[in-house]
Amino acid sequence: QKEVEQNSGPLSVPEGAIASLNCTYSDRVSQSFFWYRQYSGKSPELIMSIYSNGDKEDGRFTAQLNKASQYVSLLIRDSQPSDSATYLCAVNIYGDDKIIFGKGTRLHILP
Amino acid sequence: SQTIHQWPATLVQPVGSPLSLECTVEGTSNPNLYWYRQAAGRGLQLLFYSVGIGQISSEVPQNLSASRPQDRQFILSSKKLLLSDSGFYLCAWSVQTPVASGAFFGQGTRLTVV
Numbered sequence: 001q002k003e004v005e006q007n008s009g010p011l012s013v014p015e016g017a018i019a020s021l022n023c024t025y026s027d028r029v030s031q032s033f034f035w036y037r038q039y040s041g042k043s044p045e046l047i048m049s050i051y052s053n054g055d056k057e058d059g060r061f062t063a064q065l066n067k068a069s070q071y072v073s074l075l076i077r078d079s080q081p082s083d084s085a086t087y088l089c090a091v092n093i094y095g096d097d098k099i100i101f102g103k104g105t106r107l108h109i110l111p
Numbered sequence: 112s113q114t115i116h117q118w119p120a121t122l123v124q125p126v127g128s129p130l131s132l133e134c135t136v137e138g139t140s141n142p143n144l145y146w147y148r149q150a151a152g153r154g155l156q157l158l159f160y161s162v163g164i165g166q167i168s169s170e171v172p173q174n175l176s177a178s179r180p181q182d183r184q185f186i187l188s189s190k191k192l193l194l195s196d197s198g199f200y201l202c203a204w205s206v207q208t209p210v211a212s213g214a215f216f217g218q219g220t221r222l223t224v225v
Binding site: 034092097100102104 | 147162170216
């Protein structure tokens with residue numbers, strides 16, 4: 001059974017601090033990994049993708065992938081109240097067209 | 112640029128009634144298309160996906176079905192809705208072999224079965 005696991009939270013982080021969100025996955029042949037942000041009542045929005053081991057930075061966001069440990073994380077620097085949302089981790093399986101999502105982590109940035 | 116349209120935005124239907132949700136994509140050809148459902152307070156559950164016209168893969172056995180009559184059109188249907196079908200239904204598209212691109216979502220349909 002292929003699974004994507006996330007801590008449901010809520011994760012509370014002071015404004016201006018670094019928020020760290022984690023995701024683990026069960027399938028060793030998973031190929032690509034995605035982070036989505038979902039505001040309450042809205043559809044998910046893709047914010048980061050990563051498929052090579054190491055770090056990928058985009059503005060205040062950094063995705064980190066460790067395939068050996070089956071672990072992907074998202075760091076949000078200089079957290080803002082507008083970052084308060086649910087963050088969904090998603091995985092694309094090698095040779096497959098499915099994109100599987102975790103249940104998401106609720107992030108709350110404290111002003 | 113690519114856009115995805117999904118309608119209606121909200122829907123209230125009685126138990127036992129039929130359902131038809133439609134999704135269309137513009138600005139791309141031969142996309143992968145997906146239907147997901149998100150129950151209240153829960154994650155995204157993949158219901159169906161399609162890699163081409165008439166090609167539908169079902170992930171969860173239930174009273175829902177999907178069809179892809181045209182390249183950029185994806186339809187979710189039910190003959191008789193159950194209370195448990197309530198949720199937030201999301202259509203998404205990706206390029207073929209979505210290795211680095213991920214999926215892009217429509218605005219969603221919030222379905223309440225009463």
